[in-house]
Amino acid sequence: MDAGLILKGVSFSYGNHWSLDGISFGLNQGELMGMIGPNGSGKSTLLRIMDGLVRMDQGEVLLLNRPISRCRRNEVARLIAMVPQETTFRFGFSVFDVVLMGRFAHRGLFPFEGKEDLAIARESMRLTGTLDLERRSIHELSGGEKQRVLIARALTQKAQFVLLDEPTSQLDIRHKVEIFELISSLTQSQGLGVMVVSHDISLAAQYCHRMLLLNEGRMHGIGSPDEVVTTNTISEVYRCPVLVDKNPLTQTPRVTVLSKRAGVDIS
Amino acid sequence: MALRGTKTQIVSPVRVLSIGIILSIVLVVVALTSLSMGPAKVSMGTILAWCAGTQSVEQTTSMILTKIRLPRILLAGLVGFTLSLGGVVFQALLRNPLAEPFILGISSGAAIGAIGGIMLGLGFTVGVPLLSFISALATILLVMGISSRHGGLESSTLLLTGVIVNAFFTAIIMFFIATVSDSRLHSMLFWLYGDLSQSKYIQLSISLPLVLIVSGLIYLFSRHLNLMVGGEESALQMGVEVEMVKWISFIGISLITGVVVSFSGIIGFVGLIVPHLMRMILGPDHRLLIPASALGGAVFLVAADTVARTIISPSELPVGVITAFLGAPFFIYLLRKRGSQWTQG
Numbered sequence: 001m002d003a004g005l006i007l008k009g010v011s012f013s014y015g016n017h018w019s020l021d022g023i024s025f026g027l028n029q030g031e032l033m034g035m036i037g038p039n040g041s042g043k044s045t046l047l048r049i050m051d052g053l054v055r056m057d058q059g060e061v062l063l064l065n066r067p068i069s070r071c072r073r074n075e076v077a078r079l080i081a082m083v084p085q086e087t088t089f090r091f092g093f094s095v096f097d098v099v100l101m102g103r104f105a106h107r108g109l110f111p112f113e114g115k116e117d118l119a120i121a122r123e124s125m126r127l128t129g130t131l132d133l134e135r136r137s138i139h140e141l142s143g144g145e146k147q148r149v150l151i152a153r154a155l156t157q158k159a160q161f162v163l164l165d166e167p168t169s170q171l172d173i174r175h176k177v178e179i180f181e182l183i184s185s186l187t188q189s190q191g192l193g194v195m196v197v198s199h200d201i202s203l204a205a206q207y208c209h210r211m212l213l214l215n216e217g218r219m220h221g222i223g224s225p226d227e228v229v230t231t232n233t234i235s236e237v238y239r240c241p242v243l244v245d246k247n248p249l250t251q252t253p254r255v256t257v258l259s260k261r262a263g264v265d266i267s
Numbered sequence: 268m269a270l271r272g273t274k275t276q277i278v279s280p281v282r283v284l285s286i287g288i289i290l291s292i293v294l295v296v297v298a299l300t301s302l303s304m305g306p307a308k309v310s311m312g313t314i315l316a317w318c319a320g321t322q323s324v325e326q327t328t329s330m331i332l333t334k335i336r337l338p339r340i341l342l343a344g345l346v347g348f349t350l351s352l353g354g355v356v357f358q359a360l361l362r363n364p365l366a367e368p369f370i371l372g373i374s375s376g377a378a379i380g381a382i383g384g385i386m387l388g389l390g391f392t393v394g395v396p397l398l399s400f401i402s403a404l405a406t407i408l409l410v411m412g413i414s415s416r417h418g419g420l421e422s423s424t425l426l427l428t429g430v431i432v433n434a435f436f437t438a439i440i441m442f443f444i445a446t447v448s449d450s451r452l453h454s455m456l457f458w459l460y461g462d463l464s465q466s467k468y469i470q471l472s473i474s475l476p477l478v479l480i481v482s483g484l485i486y487l488f489s490r491h492l493n494l495m496v497g498g499e500e501s502a503l504q505m506g507v508e509v510e511m512v513k514w515i516s517f518i519g520i521s522l523i524t525g526v527v528v529s530f531s532g533i534i535g536f537v538g539l540i541v542p543h544l545m546r547m548i549l550g551p552d553h554r555l556l557i558p559a560s561a562l563g564g565a566v567f568l569v570a571a572d573t574v575a576r577t578i579i580s581p582s583e584l585p586v587g588v589i590t591a592f593l594g595a596p597f598f599i600y601l602l603r604k605r606g607s608q609w610t611q612g
Binding site: 051053072073074075076077078081082084087091092093096097098100101102104105107109111112113118157 | 277278279280486487489490491493494496497498500501503504505506507508509546550551552554
């Protein structure tokens, strides 16, 4: 299990405001891991550290046994793909252009894609159901379509690890489920190691093999959804009364946020 | 809504080559037409026969064509090529539609040197360009030095620094101008609006190799630029060495812009309008946009300079007056018709 994406004692501070402290865990291939935690707990920063985009103060990130800090950007991009929370496109690139950009790290100096690149892009679009959007401008897409296109771009990178930063935050329930279904099936069929940041704990718990709970820059817990998502931990970390019970159909933990009216005193 | 058709085509080497050839043919036609125009009229037929070597012309005509018009046309083409290339690259690097090669202060930096040279009574072949080039380069190094932190160049800091340095130097230039009242004033004003009347072959042989090397290098970054307009972080995630691309591009473009400006003076608008025009017509892919803008810039400036030297013949206008006067209305027409293809957020 030492060939994955492994963090060892990672610490990072940003001014005096907040930090990540002593983060150690590994993401394996074929594993779908969910990262949860309150706003400002350091989820996005941790994701960026995992992609080698942030220079950490202590510890190291090992990508297939190599320190990520010593990899060139195109080496990292061949192994890790990131689906950012928000991407702005200043120009009207077509969906196909955008997906094809995922081939960047695989090309040399010659600035044109070959037949193989086009085939890989098409295959990624088929897997994400975006083939019929091919000729549309990226600006014209809805939130759910845009997310699927960005996932297609990540697949086109042919990376072994995919990191997604709140891919469902802008989406309605149907599109949320669609994205999780997609991520889950790709994890299996492509043997990817996937980390997904989400605020939808119950939904993530239905799909993720393991979950990582982050609180104020520290790991509050890591393990199966059953272990991590409990009434006490979620209420405590999010400082909000919740009830966690079992979803009767999936047997996965289900989080219900309790209103003041419920009259429950959690403490 | 957005333009359909051309821009959704995948950019292949064949497509780039064919657009390049079309624009090159247009450039040659415009250049030959320009060669025939001027106070001494030479018909197109004579020009073509003369070029083919099948007909000789009078010695004075031959002198006018080879010693005066041809170097000027060639330099105009090279200047237009360079400024427009600089514009398209700066717009991508700074992710700003208002960016052009002068925005980081090269123009005012070059102007300080040139105005100083003119005040000192230096010649237009060596003295003024040399002083201008040195001060342009010093300015861009100053701007980049101020803006860099921990080896990184941040776009908005660069832009703001450039604008402020420009304002400061413009004040100095105005101070110089205010103290001069003789014929040097005319030279200064012409230089500030772009003047190609001093074109010499020696200027071409200095700038041409440099421009070719830098534009070749920049072209290798065309895919990098495609990714970088989507944000530097996302470009990093997909494998672009963003800081390297930025440093090499900024320095390369500044170098060639500094060289051509030292010969031509400040010709505004070319670096802004031509890249936008090409983006409206051909779409946002830099593999196509870079060569098309550069060649389009050459066509545009050769045409504009022809108008500048013939419209009030035997007097001349600064070419910068023509680029803005003809370019602005045409640009606005296209902007209304097609939109800028530039969306925010």
